[in-house]
Amino acid sequence: MRMIRTLLLKELSQHGWLFLALLPFCTFGFLMTLAVGQMSEAGSPLEAARLFGTSLLLLVEVVLCNRLVVQEFTGKTQLFLEGLPISRVGLIATKYGLGLAVVLLMLAFCLGSSLIVASREEIISRRFVAILSVRLGVFAYCTYAFFFMMGLLGRYRIVLYLLAIMIVTVVSRTTNFDFELHGPLGLINSQFAFERNVFPTTTLLICGAVGMVFTIIALVMAVLREGTVASMLAERMSQREKLFVSAVMLGTIFTITTVQSKQTPDPYTILGAISSSGKGVSVYVERVTDDEQQIQEFADRVHRELVEVSEYLQIDGIPPLFIVHRSDLDADRYELADLENASGILVRVNFLSSEWSLEDFLPWLLDVCLSEATQFNAIREPQCWVLEGFVQYWNRRKTDPAVWSDTNKWDLRAAYGASLGISTDDITNWYSYRERVGAPIASAVACAGLVRAEQQYGAESLRRFLCEVLRSDLPRDSRALFTQWRRPVDVAWQDAFASDYQPQLAKWIDDLGVFEDQFAASIAEVPRVQATSEMNALSRTSYEVIVTAQMSPTSPEKTWTIQYESIDVVDLWTSDDQVTAQVIERTAGTSGTIKERFPFGSRLRWTVSVHSPILDCDVISGWNRQEVK
Amino acid sequence: MSNEGTPRIQLATNDLTLRYGSYLAVESLNLSVNEGEIYGFLGRNGAGKTSTIRMIMGISKPDLGTITFAGKTLSRIGNHEKRSIGYVSQEQYFYPWMSCRRIGNFVGGLYPTWDDTEFTRLLAAFDLPPQRRISHLSGGMRVKLALALAISHRPPILILDEPTAGLDPVARREFLDIIRSQAERYQRTTFFSSHLIDEVERVANRVGIIHRGKMQFEGTLQTLRATVRQIAAPQDPLVVDAVRALPLQYLRSGLEDSQTWLLQGLPEVWQEAEKLGVYGESISLEDAFIALASEPVVPV
Numbered sequence: 035m036r037m038i039r040t041l042l043l044k045e046l047s048q049h050g051w052l053f054l055a056l057l058p059f060c061t062f063g064f065l066m067t068l069a070v071g072q073m074s075e076a077g078s079p080l081e082a083a084r085l086f087g088t089s090l091l092l093l094v095e096v097v098l099c100n101r102l103v104v105q106e107f108t109g110k111t112q113l114f115l116e117g118l119p120i121s122r123v124g125l126i127a128t129k130y131g132l133g134l135a136v137v138l139l140m141l142a143f144c145l146g147s148s149l150i151v152a153s154r155e156e157i158i159s160r161r162f163v164a165i166l167s168v169r170l171g172v173f174a175y176c177t178y179a180f181f182f183m184m185g186l187l188g189r190y191r192i193v194l195y196l197l198a199i200m201i202v203t204v205v206s207r208t209t210n211f212d213f214e215l216h217g218p219l220g221l222i223n224s225q226f227a228f229e230r231n232v233f234p235t236t237t238l239l240i241c242g243a244v245g246m247v248f249t250i251i252a253l254v255m256a257v258l259r260e261g262t263v264a265s266m267l268a269e270r271m272s273q274r275e276k277l278f279v280s281a282v283m284l285g286t287i288f289t290i291t292t293v294q295s296k297q298t299p300d301p302y303t304i305l306g307a308i309s310s311s312g313k314g315v316s317v318y319v320e321r322v323t324d325d326e327q328q329i330q331e332f333a334d335r336v337h338r339e340l341v342e343v344s345e346y347l348q349i350d351g352i353p354p355l356f357i358v359h360r361s362d363l364d365a366d367r368y369e370l371a372d373l374e375n376a377s378g379i380l381v382r383v384n385f386l387s388s389e390w391s392l393e394d395f396l397p398w399l400l401d402v403c404l405s406e407a408t409q410f411n412a413i414r415e416p417q418c419w420v421l422e423g424f425v426q427y428w429n430r431r432k433t434d435p436a437v438w439s440d441t442n443k444w445d446l447r448a449a450y451g452a453s454l455g456i457s458t459d460d461i462t463n464w465y466s467y468r469e470r471v472g473a474p475i476a477s478a479v480a481c482a483g484l485v486r487a488e489q490q491y492g493a494e495s496l497r498r499f500l501c502e503v504l505r506s507d508l509p510r511d512s513r514a515l516f517t518q519w520r521r522p523v524d525v526a527w528q529d530a531f532a533s534d535y536q537p538q539l540a541k542w543i544d545d546l547g548v549f550e551d552q553f554a555a556s557i558a559e560v561p562r563v564q565a566t567s568e569m570n571a572l573s574r575t576s577y578e579v580i581v582t583a584q585m586s587p588t589s590p591e592k593t594w595t596i597q598y599e600s601i602d603v604v605d606l607w608t609s610d611d612q613v614t615a616q617v618i619e620r621t622a623g624t625s626g627t628i629k630e631r632f633p634f635g636s637r638l639r640w641t642v643s644v645h646s647p648i649l650d651c652d653v654i655s656g657w658n659r660q661e662v663k
Numbered sequence: 664m665s666n667e668g669t670p671r672i673q674l675a676t677n678d679l680t681l682r683y684g685s686y687l688a689v690e691s692l693n694l695s696v697n698e699g700e701i702y703g704f705l706g707r708n709g710a711g712k713t714s715t716i717r718m719i720m721g722i723s724k725p726d727l728g729t730i731t732f733a734g735k736t737l738s739r740i741g742n743h744e745k746r747s748i749g750y751v752s753q754e755q756y757f758y759p760w761m762s763c764r765r766i767g768n769f770v771g772g773l774y775p776t777w778d779d780t781e782f783t784r785l786l787a788a789f790d791l792p793p794q795r796r797i798s799h800l801s802g803g804m805r806v807k808l809a810l811a812l813a814i815s816h817r818p819p820i821l822i823l824d825e826p827t828a829g830l831d832p833v834a835r836r837e838f839l840d841i842i843r844s845q846a847e848r849y850q851r852t853t854f855f856s857s858h859l860i861d862e863v864e865r866v867a868n869r870v871g872i873i874h875r876g877k878m879q880f881e882g883t884l885q886t887l888r889a890t891v892r893q894i895a896a897p898q899d900p901l902v903v904d905a906v907r908a909l910p911l912q913y914l915r916s917g918l919e920d921s922q923t924w925l926l927q928g929l930p931e932v933w934q935e936a937e938k939l940g941v942y943g944e945s946i947s948l949e950d951a952f953i954a955l956a957s958e959p960v961v962p963v
Contacts, residue, residue, distance in 0.1 A: 036772065036773065036775070037742070037773060039772065040769060040772030040773050043769070043772065044758075044769050047765070048758065048760065109756070109758075109759075110756045111756050111757070111758050112756075113752070113754075113756045114752070114755070114756040114757055114758070116720075116722045117720060117722070117750040117752050118745070118770060118773050119742040119743075119745040119746045119773050119774070120742070120773065121742060260722065260723050260724060
């Protein structure tokens with residue numbers, strides 16, 4: 035007892051400030067979670083305890099174990115303790131117990147607070163409290179034991195953490211194993227706040243046993259070979275060791291990605307689909323009507339288009355295409371599905387609509403298919419203008435002037451895009467430019483660049499350039515990165531046209547200025563759209579967004595549209611698939627209220643668009659991103 | 664040290680053996696430290712001194728052999744026995760954030776016999792500011808602090824593992840004087856290791872010399888001087904015959920003169936040798952230590 039009391043006092047005086055610092059940090063973090071959870075209507079205040087368990091608690095455990103274990107061994111102060119009447123088991127057990135007590139104390143506070151808040155809204159039975167406590171407690175015990183054990187692995191712990199993350203990622207991506215249902219995460223999954231009667235006995239027992247195993251390993255590590263193993267592991271890595279570990283890590287990542295890329299999942303299947311296959315391209319269309327001939331013609335037309343493109347670009351990697359019918363979609367809305375455990379491209383469209391336009395659908399489809407075929411290399415920002423320009427160029431190239439009387443609409447759109455301002459930086463920051471002017475205008479500008487290159491260097495040179503940028507023969511693993519680095523767009527340009535890329539971009543911008551002058555009269559009639567927003571609090575947690583549009587000159591259209599989409603805090607990638615379009619009658623004025631309500635703290639992106647008959651497309655005010663507050 | 668009758672053994676090792684994998688660090692080591700004496704444990708770097716002390720302190724477990732401590736024979740020293748030992752390790756890995764006073768409070772909590780007044784007195788005697796953080800202490804001050812911590816619980820035996828390594832000559836002399844005065848004042852058994860013969864000569868009553876994990880010599884410094892001697896003209900057939908006829912152990916050729924031999928033998932054997940015309944010359948303690956703690960050099 036004397037030894038434990040002395041060690042406890044030592045640990046408290048050494049780490050007491052950390053415990054004191056963690057307490058307000060966790061309290062604040064937890065209360066924020068609780069408050070945000072309440073406002074965003076998470077379903078139950080108990081969700082806050084769950085979120086605390088999966089985020090802050092794990093952070094606290096890592097910090098605690100690092101302080102209690104790693105600091106002792108890397109500072110070699112355990113060698114000082116060895117000379118004192120202190121047993122190794124006693125030392126490690128004291129540290130373990132103290133850390134676990136701090137973790138459980140914080141957990142008890144958070145769960146208790148959540149229960150108090152929840153008791154105002156729902157009935158909290160003793161059994162429910164017991165279930166919640168046991169679930170959270172065993173989760174905390176299991177994870178704490180894991181981090182404690184890792185602390186004793188000294189200099190290899192970071193490597194092993196990375197390895198563990200990689201294994202979890204690989205397992206979750208390559209198998210059907212759901213970590214939310216098994217193991218520690220199974221104890222605090224989405225059912226946590228709502229399961230009132232049943233103890234997850236099996237998961238509890240497994241996690242308890244796993245935690246026990248981690249604890250035993252930690253104890254064994256601490257006393258193995260008179261504690262010299264833990265001491266040796268705590269030593270800093272030598273340069274040679276760092277190099278070796280880095281090589282092993284990179285090698286493992288490389289191997290995993292290579293092996294994963296070789297494992298092509300089975301193709302998606304549509305039962306009874308009508309297909310059109312040949313020349314390396316397969317198209318399957320859902321049979322939704324008795325008129326098989328109509329669907330067969332549709333499938334054949336799409337197939338023919340894809341074959342022509344693949345022959346032109348010498349692509350042989352277009353994945354099988356699956357088209358399903360969605361009657362609830364507008365005719366001009368196309369959805370790309372996310373296939374997790376199947377290969378191919380699945381799109382959902384309303385191809386039986388009376389307003390359906392195959393000619394409008396094909397450029398979108400080409401964009402999707404070429405993105406997939408190039409393993410998304412084509413949509414990397416420095417060169418994505420090429421793909422966007424190509425799908426319009428392809429459409430324009432195939433257009434029979436007799437059918438398309440206004441072929442100049444491409445140039446008109448490009449001229450309008452130029453009138454909104456463009457520089458060579460916009461070409462390299464293409465996604466920002468596209469958000470500013472809208473997809474139809476941006477693709478017309480890109481198309482103008484390709485047409486200019488064709489006129490200057492010839493069709494065959496342009497084809498060579500396109501073949502290089504939109505190539506599909508990249509390795510389907512990490513080696514693709516090296517290939518891409520070796521062949522950036524400026525090198526491809528140089529090879530195909532024997533001229534420097536950047537000066538040509540500047541000339542292209544100059545040509546757009548010529549377009550702008552040439553079509554000045556026409557584009558002067560196209561409205562320039564500007565818009566502002568205002569947020570009104572309807573309640574403490576709910577907000578409405580009012581958008582006011584200004585158009586100069588005034589649009590002849592009877593309606594204008596607010597397009598919007600809820601986005602995450604970090605919106606690395608946005609897709610137009612999720613955008614909601616709300617049509618506003620011009621008679622209703624220049625302001626419109628978005629029908630959807632937004633919770634406090636959420637984020638959205640929005641724009642105002644109006645159709646331009648001159649350009650035969652929508653023009654927009656530019657996408658805005660805003661936080662609701 | 665008791666001068667009356669047979670001295671009482673405070674600490675002894677009996678065939679103590681320790682392996683690190685296939686490497687034999689300590690091999691069947693036997694030593695005995697009498698109550699109240701200062702025992703110098705000599706050996707070169709890597710000879711097995713620290714491994715032996717770690718076994719004596721219960722930090723490492725011997726593969727074979729036992730330790731006799733205060734009359735009890737144990738396979739391993741436990742926490743109970745450790746409370747009766749003061750220990751200063753070779754390197755001081757104190758908590759750098761603690762002050763001298765605070766580390767005293769911490770260590771004192773582990774010993775029922777801790778004398779806080781004595782610790783305070785020692786801090787003052789060793790010129791250690793009580794509130795100064797350990798990270799701000801010099802190497803010499805840290806060793807003094809380690810000594811203060813080791814003796815403030817008034818242990819009957821003090822074990823020091825090369826405590827003066829890394830200290831400058833002044834600090835070393837100061838430290839050795841403290842050790843000697845402590846041992847004299849409290850009749851405290853002191854066991855300390857070193858590879859420096861001069862500091863052992865300065866304070867030790869008896870020495871043990873270890874080489875490659877084996878005990879080469881144990882006894883007083885006078886005995887060491889009397890047993891290890893140098894002979895001249897070893898090529899003389901008469902001398903060679905005499906050496907072969909007597910139980911004299913060849914250690915190595917002379918350190919500076921290959922025409923001499925260093926031999927080890929009991930004093931009475933040397934007396935016998937003189938009768939045969941072989942005269943063993945006295946050598947310095949350092950030469951005697953080097954002769955015992957180095958590889959034999961084949962005579963030319």
